Amino acid sequence: MKIAVVGPSRLPIAPPFGGGLEVFVNHLVAGLRRRGMTVDLFAARGSIGHQPALEFPGIDWTGFEDLARDDAYPPGADETETQAYVRVRRHLENSDYDVIHNNSSHPAMLQLDPLGSPPMITTLHVPPQEPLQKAIDAAGSGAGRFTAVSRFTAVQWTLPTPPAVVHNGVDTRLWRPGPGGQGAVWFGRLTREKAPHLAIETCRRLGLPLTLIGRNADPAYFHSEIRPLLGPDVRWLGSLTPAEIVRQVGLADVALVTPAWDEPFGLVSIEAMACGTPVAAISRGGVTEVLDDVPDHLAVPGSPEDLVRATEAALRQPRTEARVIATERFDLDIMLDRYLHHFQGVLTS
Known part of the structure; x- marks a missing residue:
């Protein structure tokens, strides 16, 4: 199976990871590749194992450090990010991927041409955001299928079809037991x-x-x-x-x-x-x-x-x-099994 994984655009998929979403995408891509899948990752500059020719520029707060937030942009960065997503979307349209797994909350990805493009599954990692919800409403069934990281998140969104819930997973081989004792x-x-x-x-x-x-x-x-x-x-x-x-x-x-x-x-x-x-x-x-x-x-x-x-x-x-x-x-292999099940589902539907 050939899979395009679209990640978040602000921070690289590389240690030290900026947040849980970056960790999730890293584990997902590495796990799918271990299982023999061909996975192309579209992610921010500085990511490991991504497609550098179509990378997202990331967010640079130089000169605006005191205003830095993960839900805001320095001047001009919003427009630059949108342009990068449009380039990725156009690359994916009519491509030979079997499935697109979208982990971005940028509305540009929901404007994918459904005719001739690979099927897309979008995982909802965030609470409802107005720009993305509007894009979903406009696309209707053309938005593809959805999963959500929790039942709570699933019911917050208005979607053309009910989302499947796939809890995040943790690599229990890497996150090993420790002795405790220090507060x-x-x-x-x-x-x-x-x-x-x-x-x-x-x-x-x-x-x-x-x-x-x-x-x-x-x-x-x-x-x-x-x-x-x-x-x-x-x-x-x-x-x-x-x-x-x-x-x-x-x-x-x-x-x-x-x-x-x-x-x-x-x-x-x-x-x-x-x-x-x-x-x-x-x-x-x-x-x-x-x-x-x-x-x-x-x-x-x-x-x-x-x-x-x-x-x-x-x-x-x-x-x-x-x-x-x-x-x-919550073992990582449980999560991977469930995503692969849903990927197969869109291929056979």
Whole structure:
């Protein structure tokens, strides 16, 4: 099978990964190639194993660093990104790919000519965004088929046909069990909607040392609400290599997941559990169904006291039990099997 995988355009598919979507695309492409598929990756400049002649330029905030956000653009970047997507779309139209797997939320990809072009499956990794929803509405059945990373995300969108739900997967061979014993960890993009300040507040209430891992993706938020809270009991390690993240997460007794928005899935939850590190989380979005085996690890949104309670509950979970949840429900091979099933489905329909 020959597959075109269209990735996000802001950050490269390469370590240190900018976020969960970049990690997902990396694991997807590598996993499909291991299974003998021919996979062409269309992704941002600096990606590993992509098609450089049709790469996305990425987002350069030079000169506008204080305004940098993952949901905004510096002057001119929006137009440049759109032009790059149009080039990729035109390349894919009437190509010899068996299937296109679109992991972008850019509306240009939904304008693919359905006549003579390969069938396309779009995976919804994000909450509804008006430009993409309008493109779906305009395309109707010509938009192709859809999957979503959680049941929660699936029902948020208005689609021509119901989407299949394919939970994200984690490579449990790479995310290996660790010994714990060194307090709490929070990892991901440091942004207001991810709310690591809530993890800091919780750990200080419990007297737990906390390690923060991830890139500063929201400088205004970081400088006002995170940097002043750093100290001997709260350290920020910045962006790390995947291997070092695995080591640090495996050293933690508990991982905190603190979304202040409706998280579409919450990849860090299954990564932590694969390391044997129990997870305590605020119950918002797809995180709730990821942790439905351990409902007492979920905290009511807006209740600092309940997040303390959920963290105490997670600390009591045996590490082997956390690992089993990851391997039995969220192993990468389960995810790959499901995507290949859907790819075959569009070829035979």
